[in-house]
Amino acid sequence: MLVIYNSISKQKEIFKPIYDNEVRMYVCGMTVYDYCHMGHARTVVAFDVINRYLRYAGYQVTYVRNITDIDDKIIHRAVENKESIQSLTTRFIQAMDEDLQALGTLKPDFEPKATDYVAEMIAIIEKLIAEGLAYVGRTGDVYFDVMQFEHYGKLAHKDLEALQAGARVAVEEAKKSPLDFVLWKLSKPNEPYWASPWGNGRPGWHTECVVMSKLQLGQPFDIHGGGHDLKFPHHENELAQAEGAYHQDFVHYWMHVGFIEINKEKMSKSLNNFFTIRDVLCEWRPEVLRYFLLASHYRSPVDYSLEALEGAHQALDRLYLALRGVDLNVEVVEDVVAEQYEERFKEAMDDDFNTPIALSVLFDLVRELNRAKVEGKDNVVALAQKLKHLAGVLCILTEPTEQYFQHSAANKMGIEAIENLVAQRRLARSEKNWVKADEIRQQLAEKGVIIEDSGEATTWRYE
Ligand SMILES: [Zn+2]
Structure with missing residues (x-):
């Protein structure tokens, strides 16, 4: 209702x-x-x-x-x-x-x-x-x-x-x-x-x-x-x-x-303390901005600050990290536990579109999913699919997971350069040249790029 x-x-x-x-x-x-x-x-x-x-x-x-x-x-x-x-x-x-x-x-x-x-x-x-x-x-x-x-x-x-x-x-x-x-x-x-x-x-x-x-x-x-x-x-x-x-x-x-405020003052043209969407999108990914806006109920005032945007960025990282390594391109799996999260999500949204509560349900779902991954439960895919689906109603978590991390900070080391180093490292590993592989890992780490190996495959993301 x-x-x-x-x-x-x-x-x-x-x-x-x-x-x-x-x-x-x-x-x-x-x-x-x-x-x-x-x-x-x-x-x-x-x-x-x-x-x-x-x-x-x-x-x-x-x-x-x-x-x-x-x-x-x-x-x-x-x-x-x-x-x-x-x-x-x-x-x-x-x-x-x-x-x-x-x-x-x-x-x-x-x-x-x-x-x-x-x-x-x-x-x-x-x-x-x-x-x-x-x-x-x-x-x-x-x-x-x-x-x-x-x-x-x-x-x-x-x-x-x-x-x-x-x-x-x-x-x-x-x-x-x-x-x-x-x-x-x-x-x-x-x-x-x-x-x-x-x-x-x-x-x-x-x-x-x-x-x-x-x-x-x-x-x-x-x-x-x-x-x-x-x-x-x-x-x-x-x-x-x-x-x-x-x-x-x-x-x-x-x-x-509600208004957007800066230091408890309404952001407005007449007070000349406003930012255009373009200004903000020069510094932040659109999805971060969207998350920041959804993190407050639509009727309450929102305080605009760099900390709040950074918080939104970290929250998004956590959501995407939970999806990492799960193959979502399979038929939708039904799961009782996953359904319970959808019910709670609806309850939050049915209550005057309460997006902050709906997001907190997504984070509970993330905890469940992370636990299921560690314990190797068979509902990992179902939970991940549910997370992606519900986040999709709010139009977040829409990017393919790896792409998200690779674009996460466009101003850091370029993607092409990173891919190049990752390929060189892959070659070094296949030749069992561990010293060189570690050197490259170190080189990337200094640029804020983190490498994760899982068997043969290597993924990377910005810090
Ligand atoms: Zn009107």
Whole structure:
């Protein structure tokens, strides 16, 4: 029985999909004007695991993640770079695809771009005006009238009056209330625009997800997710538009992913303490980064540190080491003990996708496997297969074992050079030239390469 923490009720709830066996999930994606940073990586990897686990659990999942390809930041960056908006966004969509693929994430089933749905956004804004929920402000921009939607604040659990009181006094003259948010923004000279009943302009950011989720998934749909910082105001504003316009529930389960922090401070562009995914992947293998992200529950904050990444690296080494020497390319073997680990793994994941507990189950399985190897038990293959299979649900342990160790530290002695020395040593051993064989072993050890002989065969790995 799957249980999900629902941000709107602030408690764990039993997951009941709207359509039997089907899950419709929408996650707010990236605004494509720069490289993706670690905060993006965390959200995308969290929902990738959720997507993969739901599929593993037998659900038919439709996963939608949008691309925001028009907004103020994009316009400013394009001007700064002296390039067209189209070329800027195309470039960063490609970079995003590369980064997310490196992290082992599955492509969503649909990736709608905001600029492809402007006509539909205009239609919902017209509907909101007709419903008395939106108005044309004094400067000609169109705003959502927060005071007219009685449930405003229900997602983020904010009280409208307290929000009003806390809002900056400098109310933009154009708006009735400082909380009102823009639905249609008139364009300034030299800005891109679309024609609308209110003049040439572009949609505000909060409208696109309402339109694109309804088109791809219907309303209501099952799961809406995003980073924790999107809960308010972005998701609150989406909810107000969708429920205000169509008089029915928007979403059944709201899921929000915690921040990445550095020294207990949120990692963010505005604080200028952020790393891009690319920065991190220059130093670390993608699988290490993925493991690091999965080692914490998706809702808790994660502290980014070199020690934590090194810890993730060592943990991965231990998982791969357990698989070493076991031939996995044989038919799947059933084993009662192995099945128990799968049950425990499911239990952890069914409890609001608790990946740290699921990983600890994998480590219990590793201990069992290592013991079975030493004792020469006949369930070694079954345990190893189960380890590989369950880790695969989280998309780790995906490399062939030897390849993993050989790529483990690309900046150390090159693979070709190592292979060459290992071959020379093999020859020396076959000639019973033990002195030379030991010399080569020593030479490799000085470069941080460890050699292990097992009968005729020799394997190697980085320290
Ligand atoms: Zn959104």
